[in-house]
Amino acid sequence: MAQMEWAGRKVLVTGANRGIGRAIVLALAELGAVVLATGRDTVALERVAQEARGQVQTFAVDLAAPAGAASVVDWVAARHGDIGGLINNAALQQELWFPNGATSRAIETEITVNLTAPSQLVAGLLPLLGRHEAPFICNVTSALALTPKASAPVYCATKAGLRSFTCALRYQVRRDMTHLLVNETVMPLVATGMTEGRNVATISPKAAAEALIAGLGKGRDETWIGQTRAFRVIHRAAPGLAARILRDG
Numbered sequence: 001m002a003q004m005e006w007a008g009r010k011v012l013v014t015g016a017n018r019g020i021g022r023a024i025v026l027a028l029a030e031l032g033a034v035v036l037a038t039g040r041d042t043v044a045l046e047r048v049a050q051e052a053r054g055q056v057q058t059f060a061v062d063l064a065a066p067a068g069a070a071s072v073v074d075w076v077a078a079r080h081g082d083i084g085g086l087i088n089n090a091a092l093q094q095e096l097w098f099p100n101g102a103t104s105r106a107i108e109t110e111i112t113v114n115l116t117a118p119s120q121l122v123a124g125l126l127p128l129l130g131r132h133e134a135p136f137i138c139n140v141t142s143a144l145a146l147t148p149k150a151s152a153p154v155y156c157a158t159k160a161g162l163r164s165f166t167c168a169l170r171y172q173v174r175r176d177m178t179h180l181l182v183n184e185t186v187m188p189l190v191a192t193g194m195t196e197g198r199n200v201a202t203i204s205p206k207a208a209a210e211a212l213i214a215g216l217g218k219g220r221d222e223t224w225i226g227q228t229r230a231f232r233v234i235h236r237a238a239p240g241l242a243a244r245i246l247r248d249g
């Protein structure tokens with residue numbers, strides 16, 4: 001595959017106001033992409049847009065809301081008509097202990113943001129992506145997509161679901177949209193709000209964003225970042241050991 005051209009490419013990023021999403025926005029803007037940055041926190045989103053050395057357009061959305069993903073699709077269709085990339089980065093991870101700690105609402109919100117909205121964004125934006133000469137979809141997952149931890153059953157289920165969805169989508173587009181790259185980026189532990197307060201080794205959001213972008217640049221179906229590369233080998237060779245490593249994390 002030819003080197004990914006970033007200059008002028010419109011890329012939609014969800015969860016763009018902080019953490020890894022913010023770092024992706026800053027890195028893409030620096031490369032000359034036109035970043036369509038979405039998030040709930042409008043003040044933080046505008047701050048990221050001002051910080052960026054490049055073009056960033058913002059759209060406020062709560063992806064847990066019933067029409068959240070649809071409103072993003074409408075915005076892109078009305079303002080842009082076509083895009084060259086979608087990065088499904090937004091997610092939340094809740095510690096849920098069943099049955100008492102896991103309310104229906106908490107379960108529904110986590111599934112909607114982490115799995116339903118990314119699938120809906122793919123469905124709605126595929127026609128607009130198809131107009132680009134070399135578009136991509138990037139879904140951000142985790143080693144917890146391979147084997148779960150006890151404390152976050154719904155999060156782990158959504159990441160396993162997103163991994164499976166991404167693979168099946170890749171099979172589908174190989175039939176009639178061969179110019180579309182469908183990438184899964186598997187994140188290691190990254191120093192963001194999601195890992196705050198946990199005594200674990202992490203990489204910076206900037207390093208994570210750069211590795212994600214490098215994987216897309218190389219046209220990879222799957223990008224395994226940092227420690228996830230070794231974990232993938234362990235999971236293949238000794239699944240029981242891999243399960244024990246993540247179980248109590």
Ligand SMILES: NC(=O)c1ccc[n+]([C@@H]2O[C@H](COP(=O)([O-])OP(=O)(O)OC[C@H]3O[C@@H](n4cnc5c(N)ncnc54)[C@H](OP(=O)(O)O)[C@@H]3O)[C@@H](O)[C@H]2O)c1
Nearest residue numbers: 015019020040062063064090091142187189190192193194
């Ligand atoms: N950090 C890690 O160690 C790690 C490891 C493996 C995978 N990942 C994955 O990497 C991605 C980014 O994670 P992160 O560490 O950057 O997390 P983060 O710092 O907690 O940021 C999560 C982002 O998702 C957004 N989000 C959450 N709920 C939303 C909603 N209802 N509507 C719209 N946006 C919403 C947040 O927006 P608000 O500010 O509005 O909440 C925020 O921008 C996620 O897919 C995560 O699963 C992270």
